[in-house]
Structures are given as structure tokens and as C-alpha cells.
Amino acid sequence: MLGCFLLGQAAFAGLALAQEDPLASWNEGPAKSAILEFVAETTDPDSQGYVAPDERIAVFDNDGTLWSEKPLYFQVLFAIERLQEMAGDHPERTETQPFKAALKRDWEAVAASGGKGLMKLLAATQTGMSDRTFTAEVQDWLDTARHPRFDRPFTELVFQPMLDVLEYLRANGFRTWIVSGGGIDFMRAWTEEAYGVPPEQVIGTQVDLDYVSDTKAPAFERKSGTFFFTDGANKPIGIQRHVGRRPVIAFGNSDGDLEMLEWTTTGEGPRLGVLIHHTDAEREWAYDRESDIGRLDKGLAEGPDRGWIIVDMADDWAQVYPWQSAP
Amino acid sequence: MLGCFLLGQAAFAGLALAQEDPLASWNEGPAKSAILEFVAETTDPDSQGYVAPDERIAVFDNDGTLWSEKPLYFQVLFAIERLQEMAGDHPERTETQPFKAALKRDWEAVAASGGKGLMKLLAATQTGMSDRTFTAEVQDWLDTARHPRFDRPFTELVFQPMLDVLEYLRANGFRTWIVSGGGIDFMRAWTEEAYGVPPEQVIGTQVDLDYVSDTKAPAFERKSGTFFFTDGANKPIGIQRHVGRRPVIAFGNSDGDLEMLEWTTTGEGPRLGVLIHHTDAEREWAYDRESDIGRLDKGLAEGPDRGWIIVDMADDWAQVYPWQSAP
Ligand SMILES: [Ca+2]
Ligand SMILES: [Ca+2]
Known part of the structure; x- marks a missing residue:
């Protein structure tokens, strides 16, 4: 009703x-x-x-x-921020693409890595956790992150x-x-x-x-x-x-x-x-x-x-x- | 509204x-x-x-x-009726289970073939066509088929x-x-x-x-x-x-x-x-x-x-x- x-x-x-x-x-x-x-x-x-x-x-x-x-799908920008936080646990990522470009926030290089590259970033940062933890991380990011061009x-x-x-x-x-x-x-x-x-x-x-x-x-x-x-x-x-x-x-x-x-x-x-x-x-x-x-x-x-x-x-x-x- | x-x-x-x-x-x-x-x-x-x-x-x-x-999930009874209609095109099915039992309408034997047997019956009769053809076949069957015990x-x-x-x-x-x-x-x-x-x-x-x-x-x-x-x-x-x-x-x-x-x-x-x-x-x-x-x-x-x-x-x-x- x-x-x-x-x-x-x-x-x-x-x-x-x-x-x-x-x-x-x-x-x-x-x-x-x-x-x-x-x-x-x-x-x-x-x-x-x-x-x-x-x-x-x-x-x-x-x-x-x-x-x-x-400059990139916003879910990928979220992945890149998660990647920075996780960098200490994965020193090997500084050497391999698309992680290397993502860690430098080189958006053009990340975009050029294509669908396969983007999927790798998402798999590396947005799986291996409960769905509840993931949703909380998305909400945290939305609350705090700002768009690089518009700062909103x-x-x-x-x-x-x-x-x-x-x-x-x-x-x-x-x-x-x-x-x-x-x-x-x-x-x-x-x-x-x-x-x-x-x-x-x-x-x-x-x-x-x-x-x-x-x-x-x-x-x-x-x-x-x-x-x-x-x-x-x-x-x-x-x-x-x-x-x-x-x-x-x-x-x-x-x-x-x-x-x-x-x-x-x-x-x-x-x-x-x-x-x-x-x-x-x-x-x-x-x-x-x-x-x-x-x-x-x-x-x-x-x-x-x-x-x-x-x-x-x-x-x-x-x-x-x-x-x-x-x- | x-x-x-x-x-x-x-x-x-x-x-x-x-x-x-x-x-x-x-x-x-x-x-x-x-x-x-x-x-x-x-x-x-x-x-x-x-x-x-x-x-x-x-x-x-x-x-x-x-x-x-x-006596069986009704979708499987539907599959068994389809199987009878298709029998002429698939003579080999009279020799192999679960088709042999299904063609004889031996429901207990079909039920005993378990999830794998039932999936075989469904794949053999309810795929390889457009979704529209399939829906029309389901509706035809509902219009004409009758339950073996209750005749409804x-x-x-x-x-x-x-x-x-x-x-x-x-x-x-x-x-x-x-x-x-x-x-x-x-x-x-x-x-x-x-x-x-x-x-x-x-x-x-x-x-x-x-x-x-x-x-x-x-x-x-x-x-x-x-x-x-x-x-x-x-x-x-x-x-x-x-x-x-x-x-x-x-x-x-x-x-x-x-x-x-x-x-x-x-x-x-x-x-x-x-x-x-x-x-x-x-x-x-x-x-x-x-x-x-x-x-x-x-x-x-x-x-x-x-x-x-x-x-x-x-x-x-x-x-x-x-x-x-x-x-
Ligand atoms: Ca789009
Ligand atoms: Ca049930």
C-alpha cells in the first residue's frame, strides 16, 4: 500500500x-x-x-x-585506488601490465590495455572477499573519492x-x-x-x-x-x-x-x-x-x-x- | 497508473x-x-x-x-512426450538410457536416472530451437496434455x-x-x-x-x-x-x-x-x-x-x- x-x-x-x-x-x-x-x-x-x-x-x-x-570507467578508477592500497602485498605488480600503468595512474595506458586489461584490474581488486565487504568498500570509495577533473x-x-x-x-x-x-x-x-x-x-x-x-x-x-x-x-x-x-x-x-x-x-x-x-x-x-x-x-x-x-x-x-x- | x-x-x-x-x-x-x-x-x-x-x-x-x-517433474513429462514425437529421427535412442526408459514411459526408471538423466532428456528435447518456438511448444503441451493420474x-x-x-x-x-x-x-x-x-x-x-x-x-x-x-x-x-x-x-x-x-x-x-x-x-x-x-x-x-x-x-x-x- x-x-x-x-x-x-x-x-x-x-x-x-x-x-x-x-x-x-x-x-x-x-x-x-x-x-x-x-x-x-x-x-x-x-x-x-x-x-x-x-x-x-x-x-x-x-x-x-x-x-x-x-578518463576511465569509474569502476576501473575505483579498482586503481584499491590497487594502490594493496600495493605493499603485491610488489610483483610494479613490473607487469596493466598493474604498472594503473599504479602510476596512467589512465591512457590502462584504457589502451583493453577489455582484458580492465578485467584483470577488476579481478585483482574486487574479488576474493564477501559480497558484504565489497559493497562496504564501494560505499567508502563513493563517500571519499573525487573525480580527477571535476573534484566531486x-x-x-x-x-x-x-x-x-x-x-x-x-x-x-x-x-x-x-x-x-x-x-x-x-x-x-x-x-x-x-x-x-x-x-x-x-x-x-x-x-x-x-x-x-x-x-x-x-x-x-x-x-x-x-x-x-x-x-x-x-x-x-x-x-x-x-x-x-x-x-x-x-x-x-x-x-x-x-x-x-x-x-x-x-x-x-x-x-x-x-x-x-x-x-x-x-x-x-x-x-x-x-x-x-x-x-x-x-x-x-x-x-x-x-x-x-x-x-x-x-x-x-x-x-x-x-x-x-x-x- | x-x-x-x-x-x-x-x-x-x-x-x-x-x-x-x-x-x-x-x-x-x-x-x-x-x-x-x-x-x-x-x-x-x-x-x-x-x-x-x-x-x-x-x-x-x-x-x-x-x-x-x-510421477515426475512435469517438465520431464513434457520432455518425454517430445521424445516420442522425435523418436523417428533418433532410432539410436531406443537402446540408451534414460531415453529407452522414457520412450516406454517407465517413470520410475527415469526418476532413478537422477539429475544427470533428467538433464539429458531436457537437453535432447528442449534445446536446438529458438526461444519463441520453445515457448509455443510449452503452450501447446499445456493446452493438450493431461496428467496421468488426474486426467487434467x-x-x-x-x-x-x-x-x-x-x-x-x-x-x-x-x-x-x-x-x-x-x-x-x-x-x-x-x-x-x-x-x-x-x-x-x-x-x-x-x-x-x-x-x-x-x-x-x-x-x-x-x-x-x-x-x-x-x-x-x-x-x-x-x-x-x-x-x-x-x-x-x-x-x-x-x-x-x-x-x-x-x-x-x-x-x-x-x-x-x-x-x-x-x-x-x-x-x-x-x-x-x-x-x-x-x-x-x-x-x-x-x-x-x-x-x-x-x-x-x-x-x-x-x-x-x-x-x-x-x-
Ligand atoms: Ca556505455
Ligand atoms: Ca521442489
Whole structure:
């Protein structure tokens, strides 16, 4: 009942906002219009494109889509800090990559080490402990760490336009899911507070887990093997495993999101696929085809023909971060 | 908004029922009292044991807990029917177990082939096709197949007392999840209609999936490898992966549920662990320590000391199936 009461309030707030502007942080333009029109069409019971509430599933990539990802995915920056703390126990790491670069905080060299290098950093620093210890370490880091460029907590580098989209969709009966290559347990430590996305709606990369049976205090142990890496074709597979329904909306920002957008937008009826193009070096970053982090190449080439909206961050977003001046 | 409206209706229906008896299919006794008292305590904001709505997670095994599982898990009976249809293409199967026994519908021999035998039957009949084809085959089978003892569709062999529990819990703000060794896609084809449990709240055994990319009609292909087998310690691991919260209520019926009950009932605050003991050969079946299917041995020995409720089906259930005379 309380949940329903709160949902009712959110819906009411949504209606109130609609009379103002539910996407106030977006500039007028084709991207904003496409989102508003899609929601109007799918939630109007008299529209041909009406989508029943149960089927209102919206999926979002996280890094580069809901928050920034430069100079490196923030979970990797967390790994690098853990690596500094653990350095005394692992003198051999000063000699081998990607640890050597990470210990020097040489972000470009770490990024260039590719997926395999990043996975090594994560395995070395974020496994071999209980899930409870890990979550506490994530929370400690979020409380104390600051972003190297903006000198703010990482959770302040979320995108205001995407917060507006999440809230607007939920006010219209959509359930908002995260589908990210980032670690599921890393994200769950903060997505509810940052985005309003509860743990059961977070899909992400999973390490092997052991259940440590105990009649008083059982626990989960994080193992170094990767159980499931949620990128590329594994994004729709992760959606199928967790949601079991085909989404009608997908937001991403890199070529790792193309299968998720394809699976979402090739279904019947109205579908919305959106790619965030990072074009704003001043307020955020500008990168695409050549970037080791968040590379967007094929998506830019094929997206428009496939009916996907390409958001030009510099043009389409009136505001980037919540603490930057509102429009 | 519609979801909220319906939720409101369900909650209202729950209140109305509470004045009658939300568990009318249960006989008075310690099991029924324990469930009613647990819900009263955890939903009363003034109680010390109050549980916030977000944390009201209840998990249920399926085979033998929400519906029957004799003479064999119903998904295996489905596999055996598929096997008959495919027999012409696989003459070699008449010579090798467990196929030979399955083709003769020798259920005891199939049950005795153990977990490995059953997995072979499932791999041989329920993989190598798209997920869509598979779901259609499950639905066809449900529409036409009849249970060998009761001559009714399998979905009529659900337990009325458990339907009452599911509805009662949801009316009180609990989210009801299934956590079963059965196949996740097999269950999702019918759990919403049979139990009111939507696809995203079903956790079960998963086969490997391939995503078949296509600009017009992408699909998932079911592969013969087992990605995740949700029994024993993998039940709490599955809960952790999908829900990311610790349940406060768990219902099971076999030793494969012990880790799930342990994980649930060793958390802080009020916890409810329940094992269904099949003691009613007349209305359903009577089996426990010696059964190849749904063996309950350790649970009977240790359950009471661990504070778990053992439901005696013959004594505690006034009604078993929905079509049997109501109490
Ligand atoms: Ca991304
Ligand atoms: Ca069972």
C-alpha cells in the first residue's frame, strides 16, 4: 500500500511536471520531441501504438549513458585506488601490465590495455572477499573519492537529462532497468539512490559466487572467474535472462549497445532506440570512433538508417550535470 | 497508473478477504498461525518486526511447493512426450538410457536416472530451437496434455493453499518470486496466468543462449549447454543475482531448498521458512526421505531446530487442488 501511495505521488508529480516540462534539461529538438511523442503514443489507450503497463520496459546502459566514463570507467578508477592500497602485498605488480600503468595512474595506458586489461584490474581488486565487504568498500570509495577533473563525488557525475528521462518514464508507468557492462554488485551499491533504480532492476557483469553455508551467518564469496560479461550480444541475453520481456525503449552510447538497441527496436509496434553521442568537450567530453573507452563507430554509421535517435550532447542537452547551472 | 489502480484493487480485495479468511484453504493449526502472525508483524508500522515494503521479498520453490511433481517433474513429462514425437529421427535412442526408459514411459526408471538423466532428456528435447518456438511448444503441451493420474491439464495441479498464500502476501505488499530448479523459460510460459508471478520474478535453470543478430528479426537460440542450474546452493546465488536483496520468506519442499531457507531465515529481524511435507497419498502423494523426486530428508531432521515450519499436507491443508471441493 505504501508503495502504491508513493507511486501515486510520483505519477501525480509526473502529471504536474507535464504541464511544466518533464524534460526541462533538454533543448527543443528532434531528440526531445521523439521521446515526448513516444511516451504520449504508448501510454494513450486510444492510440494504435498503446503499450500495456506490464510491457513498458525501458533499458539503459550505464557508463557514458547515465553517468560519465572518462578518463576511465569509474569502476576501473575505483579498482586503481584499491590497487594502490594493496600495493605493499603485491610488489610483483610494479613490473607487469596493466598493474604498472594503473599504479602510476596512467589512465591512457590502462584504457589502451583493453577489455582484458580492465578485467584483470577488476579481478585483482574486487574479488576474493564477501559480497558484504565489497559493497562496504564501494560505499567508502563513493563517500571519499573525487573525480580527477571535476573534484566531486562520482555520483555527482550523473546526467541531469537522463535523470529527467528516468523520472518521466516511471511517472508514465515504465519500469527502468540498467543493462551495463559494469559490475552488477558495484552498481547496486548506489543506483537506487542515484537513479531510483532498485537492485532487482540492475543487470550487469557478474563474477562467480560461492555460497558459504552456515547455520548462523551464511555469506557469498566473490570469486575471480567471470560468470557473465554483459556487453554486446550479452546485453539482450542478459535482458532475456532477467526480465524475460522484450523492452520497448533502449538508451546506450557505444557500439557495445548495438545488439541491445537492435533487439529492442526490431519488435512490433512503437520502439525507441537512442544513442548518446559525446560531443561536448567543454561541459563533459567529446569522443566517438577513436576512443578506447565508449567507442561509438558502427552506431554512428548505421544508427540513423535503423531509426535510432542520435543525441548530440552539446546541442540537445541544456544541462549536463545536476550541479551545473540549470537552463 | 493502471498498475497502481490494479494494485489498489488487489490490496482492497486483500483487506476484504482478511475479514473473511485469507487462508481459507488452510486448516487451523501452527502452520497457518505462523503465516498469519508473520504477515501481521512485518506489515504493522508500529511493530518491532516491521519490514519496509521494498524489502518484502518472498521466494517459492515451484515443483512440489506450488504444484505437484509426481510421477515426475512435469517438465520431464513434457520432455518425454517430445521424445516420442522425435523418436523417428533418433532410432539410436531406443537402446540408451534414460531415453529407452522414457520412450516406454517407465517413470520410475527415469526418476532413478537422477539429475544427470533428467538433464539429458531436457537437453535432447528442449534445446536446438529458438526461444519463441520453445515457448509455443510449452503452450501447446499445456493446452493438450493431461496428467496421468488426474486426467487434467497440468496447470490445474497447482495447490490452492499456495495460491492463497501468494495472493495474501501480494495484498500485503510482498513481491512473490519463484526460485526453481525447473527451466526458467518453461515456467515463464505459464506462471503469470497460474500464479500471478510475472516473468521478471521467475528464477530458474538456464540453458546457454545465442543471440542471433539480424537487422529485422533477431532471435535467441537455445543451446544444449547448461548455463546455470538453480538447485541447492545455487538457489541463494540465483536470488542474489536476480533480486539483489535477501528474502524474508522462503517456501520449499525438498533438501534442494535448504540453502535457500538458510539464507532467508538467518537474516536479521523476523524471518519465515516453510517446508511442505507431502503426507497425503489420498488427495496428492505421500513421500519424503526415500523419494528420487523431491527428496526431503535433512530438512525433516533439522528443520524444526532451525525454526522452520513443516507443513503436514494431510493435516494442514483443507483443500489441495482448486477443483477439489472447497472447505
Ligand atoms: Ca556505455
Ligand atoms: Ca521442489
